[in-house]
Amino acid sequence: MTADTTVSWTTPSAVEVAMTRTFDAPRKLVFDAFTKPEHVVRWMLGPEGWTMPVCEIDLRPGGRWHMVWRRADGSEMAMTGEYQEVTPWSRTVQTESWGPRWPSTVNTTEFIADGERTTVVQTMKYPSQADRDRALETGMKDGAEVSYERLAAYLASAA
Amino acid sequence: MADDPLSITFAALADPTRRAILARLAEGAATVKELSEPFAMSGPAVSKHLRVLERAGLITRGRDAQWRPCTLDATPLREVTEWADGFRRFWDDSYRRLDAYLERMKEQEDDR
Numbered sequence: 001m002t003a004d005t006t007v008s009w010t011t012p013s014a015v016e017v018a019m020t021r022t023f024d025a026p027r028k029l030v031f032d033a034f035t036k037p038e039h040v041v042r043w044m045l046g047p048e049g050w051t052m053p054v055c056e057i058d059l060r061p062g063g064r065w066h067m068v069w070r071r072a073d074g075s076e077m078a079m080t081g082e083y084q085e086v087t088p089w090s091r092t093v094q095t096e097s098w099g100p101r102w103p104s105t106v107n108t109t110e111f112i113a114d115g116e117r118t119t120v121v122q123t124m125k126y127p128s129q130a131d132r133d134r135a136l137e138t139g140m141k142d143g144a145e146v147s148y149e150r151l152a153a154y155l156a157s158a159a
Numbered sequence: 160m161a162d163d164p165l166s167i168t169f170a171a172l173a174d175p176t177r178r179a180i181l182a183r184l185a186e187g188a189a190t191v192k193e194l195s196e197p198f199a200m201s202g203p204a205v206s207k208h209l210r211v212l213e214r215a216g217l218i219t220r221g222r223d224a225q226w227r228p229c230t231l232d233a234t235p236l237r238e239v240t241e242w243a244d245g246f247r248r249f250w251d252d253s254y255r256r257l258d259a260y261l262e263r264m265k266e267q268e269d270d271r
Contacts, residue, residue, distance in 0.1 A: 045252070
């Protein structure tokens with residue numbers, strides 16, 4: 001039987017968004033896949049054609065992490081942050097910054113064992129409810145392309 | 160308060176009156192007087208909201224000193240939606256790749 005691979009999006013509090021996904025592998029393996037650079041560079045790549053030329057992870061409280069993605073067109077995107085909490089195979093808490101143009105978040109990743117499967121809950125905490133709501137309402141929830149017509153309708157309904 | 164462009168956009172969008180003003184402007188340009196009417200607000204109160212929207216780059220205002228019609232500029236909104244859409248797609252694609260990669264990790268464990 002295969003695991004349900006749907007990503008579910010929830011809002012645990014006014015400033016948080018959580019995504020939950022189940023993987024068909026034991027917890028220790030999944031934890032390693034999320035926290036060891038040699039594994040991370042193989043899958044945390046986003047869209048087809050992206051690569052990760054830089055992946056540094058100092059997995060301990062106070063340790064820094066730094067990842068750089070290179071898109072198919074050669075342009076790059078960087079993220080940095082610091083680990084606040086590391087509990088092997090069950091939980092990490094880290095800050096995440098995309099640079100001065102973006103609101104930085106505090107991300108908690110929990111690894112929950114379910115027999116030979118593992119459920120991963122990634123919770124992103126935004127600086128304010130406004131930041132979170134805008135992120136959610138503009139497309140994270142249904143992922144549909146937000147046209148200007150829909151945006152206008154949304155703005156009208158939210159007014 | 161953070162002063163990066165995205166935070167400024169979010170802060171401007173956080174107020175329901177300002178969202179209503181943007182919804183009205185999505186239908187076409189309007190003057191301060193036209194914008195004041197549906198909200199039962201004074202001209203100065205509406206002008207205050209317009210200044211916030213203008214600073215966030217969400218509206219532009221005409222040069223005509225008397226009327227200064229307001230026009231919606233959706234560029235910052237596009238940045239917000241691209242950020243949110245891109246984020247969701249990033250994890251969908253990555254997680255699918257991880258499914259396959261975990262299978263390989265399991266095989267390597269078994270080989271040991």
